[in-house]
Amino acid sequence: MSKVKAYGAQASDANLEALDIERRDITANDVKIEITYCGVCHSDIHQVRNDWKNSNYPVVPGHEIIGKVTEVGENVKNFKQGDLVGVGCMVDSCQECDSCKDDLEQFCEKGATLTYNSKDKHLGGHTFGGYSEQVIVDKDFVLKVPENIDARGAAPLLCAGITTWSPLRHWNVKKGDKVGVIGLGGLGHMGVKFAHALGAHVVMITTSPSKADDAKELGADEVLVSKDEDAMKKQAGTFDFLLNTVPVGHDVNPYVALLKRDATMVLVGAIEPLDPVHGGGLIGGRKSIAGSVIGGIKETQEMLDFCGEHNIVSDIEMIDMQNINEAFERVVKSDVKYRFVIDMKSLKN
């Protein structure tokens, strides 16, 4: 295999050679970042394991990247050495299509370049993510991270955070709205924090009554156990918005029944077939089921700024790079509150 030019690099600088990866040079529009922390997203595991049958090995995962700027290209005016920055799920897009012009690079009509395992349309090769010591990223895809929040907990904001923030904003969740967050994991716990901070009455909807105390600590006003049919019936037709973070196909009909007339349930996790949706459940109240994926760069910056103002970060468990395989196993079993973050110093061990 010939060497591929890399945005990032897998594991330590020391083993680039073994992986047949060559770092690319910084261009005039690039920001070079020394990575301090990187969150562990469930999709990292899917990609590493080739669950989606599109992995380009070697895969260097990681798209919840926090780091310090070490160098900037000559065209870069808004970042300087030492800045605390973040990189999320995208590192490039066409910048010319309607979606890009609308600040919705995640829907780039030519396909956004993802932070890892994605073809680099401009420089060739494919991209490598944040489980690495360094990353070089176009300035337009680098985010400023507020200095006042815990940088470790900020890492998951770049994916879990924006994935839940974007639909709450797009569907205009506001003070006093009754918002249900379905599923309490990496996404769900951010959904609860954001909806609470936006002034909504937040109901954590879960299959597990044992999660009630945790949900309330995160900001939920109520917990609704979805297996309790009586409780579900009592809340039927009362929700202004539902954020559905369940990551697999499931029966959404009981949740549709919770929506008010004209209200929407947005899927952010289930990128697979749902159990049969009953058309009558939508028709009977002019209800909607929609989907949403991450968010644009402008919106991601707005989220980070909001997190700075409201002192919001993800609840995390820190790990060393050496424990990544164990962490993957625990993510698969949902055994983490609520996100693992890798301390990149450990790469030098």
Added chain:
Amino acid sequence: MSKVKAYGAQASDANLEALDIERRDITANDVKIEITYCGVCHSDIHQVRNDWKNSNYPVVPGHEIIGKVTEVGENVKNFKQGDLVGVGCMVDSCQECDSCKDDLEQFCEKGATLTYNSKDKHLGGHTFGGYSEQVIVDKDFVLKVPENIDARGAAPLLCAGITTWSPLRHWNVKKGDKVGVIGLGGLGHMGVKFAHALGAHVVMITTSPSKADDAKELGADEVLVSKDEDAMKKQAGTFDFLLNTVPVGHDVNPYVALLKRDATMVLVGAIEPLDPVHGGGLIGGRKSIAGSVIGGIKETQEMLDFCGEHNIVSDIEMIDMQNINEAFERVVKSDVKYRFVIDMKSLKN
């Protein structure tokens, strides 16, 4: 069985006794209507045959009613003897809930009183529909029918018409939008006419290439055969709005693929489970699947007024009451262009 007080009456006045039905008296708020025409809706058949297991026999179907006012109660100011009027799917609602206050009586929180087979919450008994010589209806549920349009073709506007008009308006279909209408039957043919009249670029989406000429005559600019995978692929991601009139559960995923980012497909027919919806199809473009049912009274009047201005009626086939069973069979086989309307004079034969 004791006599039930009836809004309408099944078949001719001559057989009310045999059916154990007694006409109720007109109240101060009522309009008494001599029915001239009544459309045949597929739901009439479901109700007559107790397909939904909720039929209250005797059932007098019919909710696409056109007639002349013969008498008005003392509080009725906006109708007078001789007026051409219509009655649709509802004859009463609570008038107090948020939905009623929003002119969306179809979503009345206490349940709208349907034109037939529905409990009358104010006067007792249950309601009887338009396959009848007369009907007595509260003034707030009587519509003015423009005198310049064909009254026979106007009958189906009261159900098929408003069912397609309401979502086109609610989702703000406008000049230049690319709108797909899925399914060419009673609902679909009205969807094509309305979308065309609203200035949209209308694509008839059908499984049957044989319907192309008819669709174009109705106002479609293009016909897309949904079984033609290449043609479907070519139009992927290009539709601003899809009106899905398919009356049964089906695979909606190929239609979701046709939607632009942020666009919506609205179900108006399928009040049953759909084939599994792929969550990724919604998530990948922030797309929505929604439902819609008939429309409020105010919106129904707006539709009728629009039909008057644009000279729009349903394409119909007239029948006598004596041929209703044959007509039912043909509706079930979709063998009608596009709606049967009963000439109520035939009741006196």
